[in-house]
Amino acid sequence: MSIKRELRSLAEGLTTLLYPRLCLNCRSVVRQSQTPQLCATCQAALAYTEQWLLPENALTDRLKGRLPLTFGAALLAFGTGTVCQQLIHALKYHHRPEIGLQLGEQLGEILVKQAVLADLQGIVPVPIHPDRRHDRGYNQAEEISKGIARVLGKPMFPEALRRKVFKGSQTRKSRFERVENTRESFAAGKGDFSDKHLLLVDDVLTTGATLDFCGNILLEHHPGVRISIATLAMAT
Ligand SMILES: [Zn+2]
Numbered sequence: 001m002s003i004k005r006e007l008r009s010l011a012e013g014l015t016t017l018l019y020p021r022l023c024l025n026c027r028s029v030v031r032q033s034q035t036p037q038l039c040a041t042c043q044a045a046l047a048y049t050e051q052w053l054l055p056e057n058a059l060t061d062r063l064k065g066r067l068p069l070t071f072g073a074a075l076l077a078f079g080t081g082t083v084c085q086q087l088i089h090a091l092k093y094h095h096r097p098e099i100g101l102q103l104g105e106q107l108g109e110i111l112v113k114q115a116v117l118a119d120l121q122g123i124v125p126v127p128i129h130p131d132r133r134h135d136r137g138y139n140q141a142e143e144i145s146k147g148i149a150r151v152l153g154k155p156m157f158p159e160a161l162r163r164k165v166f167k168g169s170q171t172r173k174s175r176f177e178r179v180e181n182t183r184e185s186f187a188a189g190k191g192d193f194s195d196k197h198l199l200l201v202d203d204v205l206t207t208g209a210t211l212d213f214c215g216n217i218l219l220e221h222h223p224g225v226r227i228s229i230a231t232l233a234m235a236t
Contacts, residue, residue, distance in 0.1 A: 024096070025086045035102040036087055046084060047077040049234060052110050059234055062208045067215040070197065070226045071116045074234035075107045078204050084233050088204055091232075092136070097143045100203070103232050104147020111199070111230060112151055119197050120228065123149050123156045126202040126214050127163040127186070144232055145201045160198070161214055162189040186213050188221040195224035206235045 021030045023039040030039050038046070051057035051073040060072040076084040091099040111117055125141035133139050142158050149156045164185050200215055215227045 024090050024099070025083045036099050038083065038087075042083045045082075047079075047082065049074050049077050051234075052114060055116075058236070059205060059229065059231070062205065062234075063212060063215075063229070066208065066212045067219075067227065069215075069229060071114060071228040073110070073229075074205055074231045075103060075110070076233040078233035078235045088233060091140050091143070091203065095137065097138045097140070100138075100140050100143030100232070101147040101150075104144035104201075105151055106147075107144070107230055107232065108148040108151025111148060117152075117197075117199070117228060120152065120154055120199055121196040122160075122193070123152070123154055123199045123201055124160045124214075124218070125156070125158055126200065126210060127158070127161050127189075129163050129185075130165065140203045141201050144203060148199070148201060148230065154199075157191055157193075157198075159190040160188075160193065161217060162187050186210075186217055188217050193218065193222040193225050196222070197226040197228065199228045199230055201229075202231045204233045204235060205229075205231045 021033075021037055022028065023030050023042050024037050025042040025045075026039060028039045030037055034040075034043065049058070051059050055071070057073065059074050060069055063069060063072065076087075078084050078088065087099055087103070090096040123145045125139060125145040128136075128139045128141070139158070142156075145156050145158070148154075164187055198218060200211060200218070202211055205211060211229055211231075215229070218225050218227060
């Protein structure tokens with residue numbers, strides 16, 4: 001081993017000692033440059049949905065009759081206490097935008113193999129409220145989209161949809177009012193996507209309301225547009 005290489009390895013060792021890379025789920029020390037930053041055990045515990053193997057799957061079923069889709073799949077299964085939940089939590093609340101980028105790249109590696117997505121013309125992240133973006137410093141859906149865009153080599157259109165500002169608190173409203181509020185909180189943004197094929201991207205799909213509304217706004221404003229969906233996770 002050359003002196004230069006020995007010094008570099010010593011420096012890396014010291015950095016690890018001073019700033020250990022901890023598993024985002026169980027906090028044990030992660031030795032390799034594993035992405036996302038998980039130990040081997042937690043990495044193995046990540047549950048991949050494999051929805052991309054089937055044209056009709058749990059994600060497309062959840063949006064059936066609400067939004068016509070060319071393709072739809074989530075990367076991971078989201079559940080209480082899962083490693084996936086920890087990753088999404090860190091991405092949204094602990095300033096770890098790189099998790100979005102890294103998992104977005106993983107998702108991109110799967111999407112790039114889908115024949116139905118070969119004619120995709122762009123990637124549209126679901127926008128978040130401007131106040132939340134300001135506090136967080138980024139939109140997690142945009143970070144995921146960046147990872148996907150990097151692998152697919154397709155452009156990203158973060159202004160294709162926009163988020164309107166809420167009136168009053170969400171928590172005091174009834175379920176019906178909240179759904180109505182979600183519908184009204186999105187609007188069409190910039191660009192003409194008529195006859196184009198777009199990939200709509202979000203972090204977690206739960207009821208599907210957000211993606212339903214966002215997809216339908218694009219359908220209303222751009223005649224002939226086709227919509228596909230990719231999310232990091234889906235609540236089962
Ligand atoms: Zn771990």
